[in-house]
Amino acid sequence: MIEKGFDFGRLYRKIVRYYLTKHHYTKEKANMIAQSVVRKEMRLRTCQNSDCSHLLYDHLRNYQSCLVGDCKCQRFQRAEA
Numbered sequence: 001m002i003e004k005g006f007d008f009g010r011l012y013r014k015i016v017r018y019y020l021t022k023h024h025y026t027k028e029k030a031n032m033i034a035q036s037v038v039r040k041e042m043r044l045r046t047c048q049n050s051d052c053s054h055l056l057y058d059h060l061r062n063y064q065s066c067l068v069g070d071c072k073c074q075r076f077q078r079a080e081a
């Protein structure tokens, strides 16, 4: 089963709304937090193999061979925490 792509835009909006309504942060501050969280999430979901750099969801069963075009990546490489 291949997991569907991750909706980063939706995550971004959820974080902004959360900080605006629950923490009463300014829009600027909420946007800044959302940007850094989404950036981190994207990094965690991007293959660190320099020949690949495709998303986790492009890999077979999420962690095996990359399915993009003629990419030679055989295994998703996680980012260091």
Ligand SMILES: [Zn+2]
Residues within 6 Å of the ligand: 047, 051, 052, 053, 054, 058, 066, 067, 068, 071, 072, 073
């Ligand atoms: Zn790839």
Ligand SMILES: [Zn+2]
Residues within 6 Å of the ligand: 047, 048, 049, 052, 053, 054, 059, 066, 073, 074, 075, 076, 077
């Ligand atoms: Zn890869």
